[in-house]
Amino acid sequence: MPAMLNHAIYARRRSRLINQMRRGIAVIPTAPEVTRNGDAHYPYRYDSHFHYLTGFEEPEAVLVLVAGNAPQSILFCREKNMEREVWDGFRHGPEAARIEFGFDAAFPIAQLNDKLVELMGNQPALFHPLGAHAVWDDRILELRSRVQAQARSGITAPNEIHDVRMLLDEMRLIKDDGELAAMRRAAAISTAAHLRAMRAARPGRMEYEIEAELLHEFRRNGAQAPAYTPIVAGGANACVLHYVGNNTLLKDGDLLLIDAGCEVDGYAADITRTFPVNGKFSAAQKDVYEMVLAAQAAAIAAARPGVRWNEPHDAALCVLAQGFIDLGLCQGSLDAVLESESYKRFYMHRTGHWLGMDVHDVGAYKLEDNWRVLQPGMALTVEPGCYIRAADDVPQALWNIGIRIEDDVVITSQGGEVLTGAAPKTVAAIEALMVHT
Ligand code: GLY
Ligand code: MN
Ligand code: MN
Numbered sequence: 001m002p003a004m005l006n007h008a009i010y011a012r013r014r015s016r017l018i019n020q021m022r023r024g025i026a027v028i029p030t031a032p033e034v035t036r037n038g039d040a041h042y043p044y045r046y047d048s049h050f051h052y053l054t055g056f057e058e059p060e061a062v063l064v065l066v067a068g069n070a071p072q073s074i075l076f077c078r079e080k081n082m083e084r085e086v087w088d089g090f091r092h093g094p095e096a097a098r099i100e101f102g103f104d105a106a107f108p109i110a111q112l113n114d115k116l117v118e119l120m121g122n123q124p125a126l127f128h129p130l131g132a133h134a135v136w137d138d139r140i141l142e143l144r145s146r147v148q149a150q151a152r153s154g155i156t157a158p159n160e161i162h163d164v165r166m167l168l169d170e171m172r173l174i175k176d177d178g179e180l181a182a183m184r185r186a187a188a189i190s191t192a193a194h195l196r197a198m199r200a201a202r203p204g205r206m207e208y209e210i211e212a213e214l215l216h217e218f219r220r221n222g223a224q225a226p227a228y229t230p231i232v233a234g235g236a237n238a239c240v241l242h243y244v245g246n247n248t249l250l251k252d253g254d255l256l257l258i259d260a261g262c263e264v265d266g267y268a269a270d271i272t273r274t275f276p277v278n279g280k281f282s283a284a285q286k287d288v289y290e291m292v293l294a295a296q297a298a299a300i301a302a303a304r305p306g307v308r309w310n311e312p313h314d315a316a317l318c319v320l321a322q323g324f325i326d327l328g329l330c331q332g333s334l335d336a337v338l339e340s341e342s343y344k345r346f347y348m349h350r351t352g353h354w355l356g357m358d359v360h361d362v363g364a365y366k367l368e369d370n371w372r373v374l375q376p377g378m379a380l381t382v383e384p385g386c387y388i389r390a391a392d393d394v395p396q397a398l399w400n401i402g403i404r405i406e407d408d409v410v411i412t413s414q415g416g417e418v419l420t421g422a423a424p425k426t427v428a429a430i431e432a433l434m435v436h437t
């Protein structure tokens with residue numbers, strides 16, 4: 001996308017937020033760099049809210065917005081520093097950042113405290129991601145105290161403090177065309193990675209060898225990072241929902257559950273596929289797999305505008321609970337299994353979450369105690385599963401079967417657009433793909 005167009009989008013988002021604030025000042029810092037050990041850092045990832053409003057990727061930066069009659073959008077960032085740039089790379093510096101990113105003003109980050117004391121004076125309200133970072137909460141309150149100390153000069157400090165995320169989360173929940181383009185790209189790269197993983201899997205390989213295929217496919221296509229730590233879970237490991245060890249030998253006869261997605265320009269994909277290590281489902285694996293696939297189809301069919309958030313989950317749950325009864329995993333009628341929640345032994349998570357800049361994206365799921373209604377532009381995952389641990393009261397053929405099937409769906413005016421459907425998921429498609437030469 002041409003740079004000018006991009007920056008106009010960020011400026012429009014800032015204006016929208018300023019209009020919603022109506023009056024007051026917002027202080028929105030980006031994420032800190034985090035030391036891993038010694039002089040090594042974790043890979044830097046900007047704060048999603050900050051980036052949503054600026055497109056600015058450097059650390060040590062803060063966005064300040066002033067609402068009211070004379071709205072302003074101000075960036076604080078690192079100064080140019082040729083010596084540091086030799087070591088760590090390019091810095092825009094305030095002057096170039098102001099012009100390139102279209103802020104009304106920009107100042108060195110070292111001036112933040114003094115400038116904020118000036119800017120907060122006589123503002124009625126302060127907006128901040130309250131509670132997100134204790135260090136920032138303390139710093140903002142300390143600066144507000146400095147404003148209060150000017151009372152004898154007739155200057156007042158903000159009397160209201162709001163969590164700016166209440167406004168920003170709702171803005172981010174509805175994706176615009178630029179966001180959807182990034183999500184489609186993340187979905188396409190992640191889909192390619194799952195295809196590659198299916199082709200690479202076979203008995204005798206290690207889980208981390210398959211993880212390496214995924215990561216290589218992400219990166220060689222320009223994804224900046226995995227959107228979350230990939231789960232590559234063979235056999236019983238698939239029954240550990242957040243398994244990330246990825247260090248076990250893949251065995252003939254086992255299933256392999258892969259939950260992996262990449263991040264492109266700040267937007268995540270989140271895909272899970274489960275398939276046989278040897279390329280052929282056993283009868284028992286197929287029974288469970290077809291049940292989860294039917295549950296996913298029911299949930300995807302229910303993901304459309306005008307329905308409430310819980311409806312895809314409830315649709316999947318009915319299929320799974322009936323399936324658990326049919327497989328001898330749960331006893332009693334469908335109503336009894338749903339009522340007692342005995343299904344939770346085998347399906348203990350919900351069927352999806354919002355997806356966007358964060359893999360578990362922001363946005364309320366309920367409004368005033370009601371599940372919210374799906375609208376065009378919302379993006380969510382649909383990811384039913386079934387996790388059967390070894391136990392005396394469970395048919396042995398089903399032991400250690402862990403299956404999840406996860407796709408990413410954008411709500412459109414017509415229904416739901418599945419972004420990740422090109423990753424094979426029918427038994428026939430998976431077995432056809434995995435015929436090894
Ligand atoms: N990969 C995280 C999730 O599926 O929610
Ligand atoms: Mn997910
Ligand atoms: Mn996932």
